[in-house]
Amino acid sequence: MAQLMDGKAISEAVRKRIRQEIEALQEEQGITPGLAVVLVGEDSASEVYVKNKEKACEEVGISFELFRLSASITQQELEETICSLNEREDIDGILLQLPLPGKLDSDRVVSLIRPDKDVDAFHPENIGHIMRGDFFFLPCTPAGIMQMLRESGINPTGKRCVMVGRSDIVGKPMAMLLLHADATVTICHSKTENLAQICREADILVSAVGKAGFITSDMVCPGAVVIDVGMNRNAEGKLCGDVDFESVEPIASYITPVPGGVGPMTVAMLLQNTLVAAKRHGGITV
Numbered sequence: 001m002a003q004l005m006d007g008k009a010i011s012e013a014v015r016k017r018i019r020q021e022i023e024a025l026q027e028e029q030g031i032t033p034g035l036a037v038v039l040v041g042e043d044s045a046s047e048v049y050v051k052n053k054e055k056a057c058e059e060v061g062i063s064f065e066l067f068r069l070s071a072s073i074t075q076q077e078l079e080e081t082i083c084s085l086n087e088r089e090d091i092d093g094i095l096l097q098l099p100l101p102g103k104l105d106s107d108r109v110v111s112l113i114r115p116d117k118d119v120d121a122f123h124p125e126n127i128g129h130i131m132r133g134d135f136f137f138l139p140c141t142p143a144g145i146m147q148m149l150r151e152s153g154i155n156p157t158g159k160r161c162v163m164v165g166r167s168d169i170v171g172k173p174m175a176m177l178l179l180h181a182d183a184t185v186t187i188c189h190s191k192t193e194n195l196a197q198i199c200r201e202a203d204i205l206v207s208a209v210g211k212a213g214f215i216t217s218d219m220v221c222p223g224a225v226v227i228d229v230g231m232n233r234n235a236e237g238k239l240c241g242d243v244d245f246e247s248v249e250p251i252a253s254y255i256t257p258v259p260g261g262v263g264p265m266t267v268a269m270l271l272q273n274t275l276v277a278a279k280r281h282g283g284i285t286v
């Protein structure tokens, strides 16, 4: 039986520390970190994610401002919104909720966010820092996973790690963080041949595919650490990950549940990035 990596409990501890730091920042420097979230259109999943972020900000004392824009907004109007937020001194972090509807060009909009306010770390400049390993904004989901590994006493150094998925927001930065931690990393994707065999070689297996039940027990080496990033709905409409939990949990050494695993850690890292941005804007060394 695997040990559960409780993202909810670990993220609560992180949030508590952030709340204390923000209280001190307010008392000693008069600084309240501010986060602006730009939400375009009416995607129901995005609505839930934004609500979660708002609640988390309120809990730790980050001032949260939602910019709700119509799906009919033009590219230029959206870009102007970002540029105006770049100018506002009370806003330390800007988050563009993805995906954008219609033909709006998200890459272009993200590249307009000032890098020092890019708390999702999606701006090309921040991606470059993640590649080099000298970043100050954490890529939220990968950083949350690294924190969970640390808290569970799992050191990736020298370990064989397999990342299934190569997206810009999860797969690639996760592989980079594992590489920076001196793991031997393989990145897999939809064109990978012999996927099950490669996955079976993993000491640490991370899945970010977006398909319920994708990772089955025959893809997991007994004793492996299994990290499930996926957020999917099963046939009954219930939230689930990529991993077939029932068959994999008995053979893994550690496993993240969905919900209550990687998801809460991602939000905690966003709060952490907003705090870092506020400190930097306040001239405080981080």
Ligand code: NDP
Pocket (backbone or CB within 6 Å): 141, 164, 165, 166, 167, 168, 169, 170, 171, 188, 189, 190, 191, 192, 195, 208, 209, 210, 211, 229, 230, 231, 232, 262, 263, 264, 266
């Ligand atoms: P993307 O759709 O951008 O990427 C999915 C990746 O999976 C792609 O690289 C794709 O390969 C790969 N893939 C698809 N099918 C296969 C296959 N049959 N075999 C091997 N690889 C395959 O998704 P994201 O990275 O944005 O998200 C992945 C999942 O993680 C989603 O469920 C998402 O909701 C969730 N998520 C959860 C977060 C959290 O906080 N818990 C945060 C972000 C995402 P290819 O590149 O070749 O197409």
